[in-house]
Amino acid sequence: MEKQLASRKWTSALNAYFFEKSRFQPLGLIRIVLPILCAYQVFRDYEWMQGLTFINPALDKLHEPSMLIKLLGLPFPLAPEYAQPFAVLYYVVAGCAALGLGTRPALFIFGLATIYLVDIDVSRGFFNHEASLISQVLLVLSVAPGSTSFSVDRLLGTLSKQPSGPQKPLWRVLAGPPVPAWGYKLILILLACTYFTAGVSKVRYGGMEWLDGQTLTHYLDGSANPYTPGNKPMYIGPPDVPQQEKWKDGFGIYTYSYGNRQGSPFWQKVGHFITATPLYIQVFAIAATLFELCAFTLLLSGWPRVLYLLGAILMHKSIGFLMNLPFIDYQALCFLLIDWRWVFAQVPAGAKTLVKRQLVRVVPGFRAVPEGATSVAQ
Helix, strand or coil: CHHHHHHHHHHHHHHHHHHCEECECCHHHHHHHHHHHHHHHHHHHHCCCHHHCCCCHHHHHHCCCCHHHHHHCCCCCCCHHHHHHHHHHHHHHHHHHHHCCCHHHHHHHHHHHHHHHHHHHHHCCCCCHHHHHHHHHHHHHCCCCCCCCCCHHHHHHHHHHCCCCCCCCHHHHHHCCCEECHHHHHHHHHHHHHHHHHHHHHHHHHCHHHHCCHHHHHHHCCCCCCCCCCCCCCCCCCCCCCHHHCCCCCCCCCCCCCCCCCCCHHHHHHHHHHHHCHHHHHHHHHHHHHHHHCHHHHHCCCHHHHHHHHHHHHHHHHHHHHHCCCCHHHHHHHHHHCCHHHHHHCCCHHHHHHHHHHHHHHCCCCCCCCCCCCECCC
């Protein structure tokens, strides 16, 4: 009997956590922002996908199609005659996903196409951290309730119905009705797993050698920066490495190095200043690892989640300034996952009234959140 009661409590708690309905979810805004950022970065790196159609024959032995490419029988590399049609398809579905035109099919196709691009990079030894997470988020958005808010699809559907009675403000119509929060929570879980596994990887494969700060010193003191004098060695694993010498459970290369692409003399000096004091760099290394290991704080409600997301933005800002690796997609996702309505509810009454007056003046149809409105910060 006690086990049944405990089971019911857990089931009830999980049901409330994942399926409680909320009007104020950011999935529609995430759907708008991420495809635009992702498509921009792909165009910046590949333009019309010509870079995906070539493999240096001298390095063929290092190029192995990933498991997914083999499983689905996808072309590797992309055949030259398919490069431009694939590029057109990719950018068109990115635009449709952002606008919300054929929203769910566009998100699904765009997510799969991004995974294909990531897999080609992985097969060549380059792991695109940003696109690997964002592609998963896109697939979640393709099925999650609430992702069609602020979309052309919703606008057209509303216009076709022509409801009678008092007209709702346009922004409230586009926001849509309350929906279960499981899509929002699933994205939080994906983000938590991403950060947590990064921390576990540092501890598992680096141990004390990571925590002593020497790895970060290599990244920040100019040793990995092409804009500073001297040779910059990059380490790759040849294909004939004995199995017992491979790392990550027998998969992949056994050493590698990030590159520091920061060309600003000012930020190079900041990096040198940090690495010149062992205590500073050790604090950075330990703090970064502990922060990542605490990633499941994201599954809590209220300030713990908000502060962790703000901390993640700050971490990526720091990496962006010091190494020119800003992870803009991660920053945007973390910013949009913050329940700003809940944060606003915690603001002192005087400041809140002032902000409300400004919003009522500049946003047509804006009104304060009604008492008792459900928030995804719960």
